[in-house]
Amino acid sequence: MLVVDRHGGLVRINEAARLLLPDAASGDWLHERVPPWLSDAHRRICDGLSDAGSGPPTGRIRDRFLEAHPTTGDDGDVVWWLVDETDRRFAETALLDVRARSEILAEVSGALLSTLNAGRCMEMAASMATEHLAEAAVLVAPPQGRRHPLTFARRGGPVTQTVRQVDVSAVPGLAEALQGFPPVPARWIDPADLPDWVVPEGFTSPVGSVIVTPLPGHGVPAGALILLRSGTERAFSESEEVFARLFAARAGAALSAARLYTEQAAITTTLMRELLPPALHHVHGVEYAGGYRASKDHERVGGDFYDVHPSADPSGETLVVLGDVAGKGLDAAVLTGKIRNTLHALLPLAEDHRRILNLLNGALLSSHHTRFATLVLVSVLNRDGRTRLRLTSAGHLPPLLARADGTVEEVATRGTLVGALPTVEARTVETVLAPGETCLLYTDGIVEARGGPLGDDFLGTERLKRALAECAGMQAEAVVERIQMLAAQWIREGRHDDMAVVAITAPRASSHAGDEESGRNGWRNT
């Protein structure tokens, strides 16, 4: 509190005000002791000019921010109550900062989560970091082998991405950040210690301050973010460091989501590519066609597969395999790969289906699980216009034969599933396909497709047989298409498991479109 007379002379000064104005004493001129904002305000009051409406005068005295409330006494002296507003002012500024920052964070999350492409996500994170936090940012992703994907961004400059072998231990705190440990405070990092690779191209001025912060992902670190400011800019404050960590948390969450998705998508793509129908229309005088429709739930890709292994020469047997692995997702995919590889290795033994199945069974047995596969082996031999089949089911749905007269037979082969029991039993059945006849292999995704008029019926074996009965005389590819269409129309928009079909067709001698009659009469070309 100050008491000032109408001429601007200090009359009294209390203890609290003395702390603020240690040199002031009674009798001093006010304008010599206080900043103009206060002495001017005093003069205006004494001159009778009203400050009404503009609120009390405010200003700084030394490092404090003050509001001055005048009370005019009867004798013309003015009592100035100085109220310290420094903390409130500080709190208001902080609040504005916090608001601005939470807006930035929301923007960061929104922008980053909208992309599921890991590369693009890193690019955006680095670029946004230079916009809001630092002059330059380097995003170091977890290593792929020995090399780290690096994303460099400079404020106002382009974002560049590269994969390089870098020494992460050369950057203080980086190795720890990549393992997800809490960040090292910026003031402990000496910019002079930074290796050259950290500084983005075009960042010419010497580095003044550095923040290294982890990007926390879902359970595992998604990488680390290095923020750089040049020596001419002010160093990172403590609150900016906290903000950098919050930023990193948002970016890390988005990045690991993108990375998980990318991995999942890559696995799915690999599986699909592996399962693309083999381009085998015609092998040694027999037609083959396959169709595969993966489950719509990508995380639930099952383990349906088929392969056609042609013999080296026409006098040998071609081996066709169609199978289904229990379970879904990665586990099923791994087992599927194992089965296909093992069968490929066992091809020289294809004469004896039972032996192949027992060897395969032994290779698949595991004490940890009972994940099994069911499959059908078909050895096909075309000699003198006769197509002979040897079929063996290992716990799989029976193959169907579409005979030329429009009847459909279930092949009476039966055997044990593979991969779960100590030994397997299997009975091989032989049959002959007349020209125009088809043998159909299919997985349970077809007969257990849910749909129909009520939406909840299985397609079932009987409906499949009826559809197949109309396929006599058709080419293998047309049969597969027909069956796939049947299933698609049955399930319509509903969900479904993997569905695979393979058709083995003995071609109608000279397969011209008008040969219906001769086919029906069993006419055979020689």
Added chain:
Amino acid sequence: MSGFPSTEFALELVRESDSLFVRVTGDLDYDTCDELVDGITEHLTGDGTPPRCVRLDFDGLTHIDSSGLSALLLVHRRAGALGATLHLDNRPDFLERMLHITNVLDHLTGPPPGSRSGRSAG
């Protein structure tokens, strides 16, 4: 995705002297099979003497897929390792057909391999 109005999966386990009774209701499939394996394993390896026989009642079973069958094979293996026999009661047609096609009925309901030692060969 249209949800199918199926009975919710439920498991009811009751221990009576030498036997463990298990009632399975609903779809035994990829989503529910772990529950069956974990539930029975808990009873097999819990305190006290393991049961001599595990009786699964499938009267309320509405559907089974390959994962469900895989779970039955695992239950059989674990029960067999402790010398317990598996019984599959009230089998619906679709279960019967699946067990027939995959040729595992005799295996699942046969006597335990060696009535003592740790793990079966498979």
